[in-house]
Amino acid sequence: MEDIDKLLGEMQLYGQENKIPIINEKGKPALVEAVRQKRPHRVLEIGTAIGYSTLLIAREAADDVKIDTLELSEERAEIAQAYISRSVYKDRIKIHIGDAGEIITALSGKYDFVFIDAAKGQYPDYFRKLYPLLSADGMIVADNVLFRGYVMGNREYPRRFKTIVKRLREYIALVSNTPEFATVIKEDGDGLAISQRLMVECDNQ
Ligand code: SAH
Numbered sequence: 001m002e003d004i005d006k007l008l009g010e011m012q013l014y015g016q017e018n019k020i021p022i023i024n025e026k027g028k029p030a031l032v033e034a035v036r037q038k039r040p041h042r043v044l045e046i047g048t049a050i051g052y053s054t055l056l057i058a059r060e061a062a063d064d065v066k067i068d069t070l071e072l073s074e075e076r077a078e079i080a081q082a083y084i085s086r087s088v089y090k091d092r093i094k095i096h097i098g099d100a101g102e103i104i105t106a107l108s109g110k111y112d113f114v115f116i117d118a119a120k121g122q123y124p125d126y127f128r129k130l131y132p133l134l135s136a137d138g139m140i141v142a143d144n145v146l147f148r149g150y151v152m153g154n155r156e157y158p159r160r161f162k163t164i165v166k167r168l169r170e171y172i173a174l175v176s177n178t179p180e181f182a183t184v185i186k187e188d189g190d191g192l193a194i195s196q197r198l199m200v201e202c203d204n205q
């Protein structure tokens with residue numbers, strides 16, 4: 001099996017050369033830090049691309065981690081599978097090809113870590129659908145929530161981004177205003193929302 005850091009380096013170059021989005025260099029430490037802190041056993045990733053963040057998460061997660069990762073593009077999923085197969089994590093990662101919004105509803109069991117990094121206009125929908133799959137102490141990390149600086153503040157944005165900006169604002173409001181989650185918005189890279197679900201004390205049982 002190949003050295004994971006060497007493989008990640010090769011993937012980064014492939015992403016650059018072929019203009020395939022992978023997590024921003026500046027956003028990466030925040031993701032790595034969150035996974036390291038959580039050491040998850042069961043991970044759901046929405047948006048595989050070529051599997052860069054998938055392997056990054058695998059490297060930082062618990063030794064027994066299982067990852068389900070969802071990707072719409074068959075072509076990207078194939079490239080991701082080829083890379084993942086070269087790693088020691090190959091039997092721990094399952095790629096599901098299709099629309100994440102549909103696939104999530106067919107998943108079962110509990111995930112203790114979710115990485116949302118697919119269609120930005122769908123984040124609130126992903127959140128509502130994954131919520132029943134999140135363990136009591138689960139963590140959700142969402143990438144690109146500050147989308148080029150258009151989401152917070154009142155920087156003017158091109159009309160074509162109207163829906164994306166609206167939905168990302170809605171996502172941030174969802175995870176910030178639900179007392180069940182403690183959310184931190186990191187400005188690193190394209191912005192990450194890190195939401196830790198809290199064990200709510202129940203005194204009326
Ligand atoms: N997480 C990756 C980058 C993902 S880029 C990394 O950091 O390495 C976003 C990916 O989401 C793209 O590959 C895109 O094809 C995929 N995507 C977009 N819409 C989707 C959908 N509806 N369902 C599943 N995947 C989707």
Ligand code: MG
Pocket residue numbers: 021022023024117143144
């Ligand atoms: Mg991203």
